Amino acid sequence: MSRRIVVLGAGHAGAEVVAALRAGGFTGDLVLVGDETAVPYQRPPLSKAFLQGTATAADLPIRPRSFYDQQHVDLALDRRADSIDTHARTVRVGARSHEYDVLVLALGGRVRALSDPVAAGATNLHHVKTCADVERLRERLRPGTRLGVVGGGFVGLEVAASARDHGAAVSVLELGPRLLGRVCSEVVATHVASVHRRRGVEVRTAATGLRLEADQDGRISRLVTDQGDVEVDEVVVGIGMVPETELASRAGLATNDGVLVDVDYRASAPEVFAIGDCARVVRAGGSTRRLESAPHAAASARRAAAAILGRPAPTDGAPWFWSHQFDVKIQMAGDPDTRPSRWVTRGSVSDGSFLVFGIVEDRIVRVEAVDRPAEFTQTKPWLGRPIPALIDRLTDESVSLRQLLTRH
Known part of the structure; x- marks a missing residue:
C-alpha cells in the first residue's frame, strides 16, 4: 500500500494505531504528530506510580523510540496541528503542510478547568494530564503539605492516595453526593471512601458552593465550601476532561462532545477517523457513547486500523477500567451508561x-x-x-x- 496516513495526537490511541497499521501490513508513509517532546507514554501511572516516585519517566513510554525508527514512523513531536482541509486532504502543522490519504484524529482532550477566576492565575493549582504536570506537583509534596483535591473521581482519588504516601495532609472535595458517582456502584464508592478515611484523607461529599481564596501572591490559600473551609498549600483539580474537538469542528467535521464517528471510528469526512477519548461513537438506534480509558484507546485504534486496511473488525470486548489507590486494586467492566x-x-x-x-x-x-x-x-x-x-x-x-x- 502506497497511501500516506497522518495521525494527529501522540497519546495512547495514536501510538496504538500506528503500531496496528504496521502490524497489519501498511507499508506507506506514516506520520505521527504530537504536542509533547516525549515519545508516546502511558498516562494511567501518572497519578499513581509516577506521582509516588516508584516509576520514572524512563518507565512510561508505551514503546521505545527505536520502535518508531524501525517501523519507519515519522515522528513530528513538539508540534501542534493548526488546521485541516478535508477537501485538499492536508494538515497544517506550523510552517509545514502534510498531505494525507487517510487522517486519524487521536487528540484526546484537555482538562476541565474550574470557572473561578482565581484559578486562572494561581501558581499552586495543578492538573494531572502530562508528565510535566505531575513532576511539578511531585516537587511540591512534602510531609505536612496541605493538599486540596477538587474532584472525587479516579484521578482525584489516585492523587489523594499518592500524596498521602508522600506524607501530605489531604482533603478531597466532591460536589456530588458520593465519590465515583459517574463510574461505579454505591457499594464500591462507599468502600473507597472508607479506605481513604482510614488512611487519613479527609473526604467531603456534597461540597457545594466551592470558591477559591488567594493570598497577595496569587496562591490559593483556602477552599471555601458550604461545608466549611479548607486551608491549603497546593490544589489539584480533577473534574474530568473536555474532548478536543476544535480542530475537527473548524474542518467541518460533525462533533457533539466528541468527534462523531461510526462503529469503525469513521468521521463525517471521507478517509478521516477519530479514536480514543475524543471519539463519540454513534450506535444503532442513534444513541452515542464516548469512553475515556487506556483500554478503549487501544481497542478503538485497532478497530480503526482494521477499517483503514480493509480487514475484518476485531471483536470488541466490554469497556473496562481500573484504578490503584493505596494498596487496593479496583476494576470494573461494562458500559458505564x-x-x-x-x-x-x-x-x-x-x-x-x-x-x-x-x-x-x-x-x-x-x-x-x-x-x-x-x-x-x-x-x-x-x-x-x-x-x-x-x-x-x-x-x-x-x-x-x-x-x-x-x-x-
Missing part, C-alpha cells in the same frame, strides 16, 4: 475483597471488583449473556465462579 436494576455482592465488603454485579433482567451488565483480579477476569466474558439460573448463586462462595460459569 447502563443503569443496573439491582446489584448483587459476592464476598465481604468489610474484609475489603469482593465483587459487585450489576444486573438487568437475567444478565450481568456491570462487574466491579475490589482486590479480586482473578474473578474479575473470569467474569468479564459473561457480560451481556443471559444466565437467569445463576444470578442468585453469584453470592455463594462455596462454589467458585469458574465452576459456576463453566456449568452454565
